[in-house]
Amino acid sequence: MKKTITIISKIIVGLVIAILLFLAIVFLVNIVCSKMEQGKLETYGQSVTVDGKKMNVFIQGEGEETVVLLPGYGTAAPALDFKLLVDELSPFYKVVVIEPFGYGLSDLTEKERSTENIVSEIHEALQRLHIERYILMGHSISGLYGLDYVNKYPNEVSAFVGLDSSVPTISEKKIESSIITTLKLLKKSGLARLQVKLSDDPYAVLPYEEKTKEQMKILKHKNMYNTSQLNEAETMYANFKAAENLLFPKNIPVIFFIQANYPVTDRWIPEHKKQIEDSVHGKVMTFEGDHYLYRTKAKEIVENFREFMKEEK
Template sequence: MIINILLIFIGIVFLVIAFSAAYHSMQLAREKDSFVPMGEMVEVDHQKMHVYQEGGGQETLVFMSGNGISSPIFDFKSLFSLLRDQYKIAVVEKQGYGFSEITNSPRDIHTIMSQTRKALADAGIRAPYILVPHSASGLEALYWAHKHPEEVKAIIGLDIAVPAAYENLKINIPLFHFASFLAKMGITRWIPNASESSAMKGGTLTEREKEINRAVFYRRTATKNMLNEVKEIHCNAEKVGNLPTPDVPILLFASNGEGTGWDKETWSRTQRDFIQKARQGRMIELNTPHSVHNIEYHKIATETKEFLNHEAAG
């Protein structure tokens, strides 16, 4: 009896997953017109990467997304729309993100940095750059500034995870694999508000932009690239942690820790300890969750302009 019940249950689960996958495939076809690159597709390591740019300033802000952000362009739009009047804006969507292709490329920090640099160069966007990383991409920005200091004029950190933050971080890899399976089967379509990103909830996206953002979400959630980045994060953090603090101006915007996995004091202390090692560094604490750029975008834009016009000038 128990075996029969179990078999029936397994059969029902299989049918639900099969139905969800079929519905997901149908919806992807319907959303195809919304999944059209807004920038330039360039070839990097035999794969297509998407580079978006706008604005006409003399200096270039390169926005770098945190791990797992389906659509980096829309994630940063509320902030960079307030900066494009003075700066050139560039968003490189890493492989497996946004409109870039999903690949089997290694996710060690040197490969990621090299691919970003090549994508920018192929899109005609020349150094030096002002790097604007969020969360885990802070590691990439710090590594970049150390390896190629002539290319990095300053770093504007949007609640970045500095190397020390990963020392005691435990990562549930099976959970990430499960999330990837749910995304591929379209189960995420049945989860209320799953596609409603922080940029959609607190930012300034139009209804059309939200529609495109959803189309990207259902194609770029828990991709193999994102999963492999998570698997490499401890190694990448250790590699960056063993390097000296880059000798470039650094402005950090720190959240209250909500959404990071750490409490407010621990998160704030980790970033304070890091910025104290910078020769020219400043930290601004914000009483907001991790996606600071989708909440305090006006303040961040104002403070960024002031920092770059004065402390990072020249």
């Protein structure tokens, strides 16, 4: 019996040592890789001062009308991620990609990620760029921010375009502080990097340039679970609740490009239709694809968007 206990004890000690050694290696690899990636990171776009911090924006195209692109939650490098869509839009429009605080090359912020603060910061960035009239185009959670934005600045926004955008009536679940603490630990320990390494690469089969893919990967490691994005996740439930009774102003044209088969709920299409039921010019179009439709359906989205805008005129 004593011999058995001794063997088991040695096995347990050996496992503990192996786990600690593994965690130490992951931690050190993360530090080394992060340092190396800092040297490989290439800047793009331009910085504007918003609330005393630097917000990165990317501008392409010289069209008479301006399209302002807003990213979905957690998009590591919005200007690069939207590249395929920007290339389709820019022959016809001036395209402005906003990278909110905590995204892309923008600074972090300690200010709460409430819809009010996010919308105010985006508006300040556009004011700094002297952009007074524009079409707002938002992916995912930016549908929620865009809804608030259009209601606050109806005289500036000429139309809203949702890219599989969120609606207030289909709320995200409340994220407890314990989950946020766990995600912070994953970031600091380097396990978040390992998580990315073991996950499928969403860009692998997409027609981005290899250099762009590399830069997006670097920024994913840099921005994943950063403090600003974690605060946004924690505040998300309250942001949805605050917008429950909001609708788009009826005189602003609204078009939604959404998934035909949303995997989470069968209310996806009906709830989008409700958002525009009082709109003078509103439309819902569905595509076969995933949540990131703009990566695979950029050409179709732009063609239908331009046709929609012609009808509106």
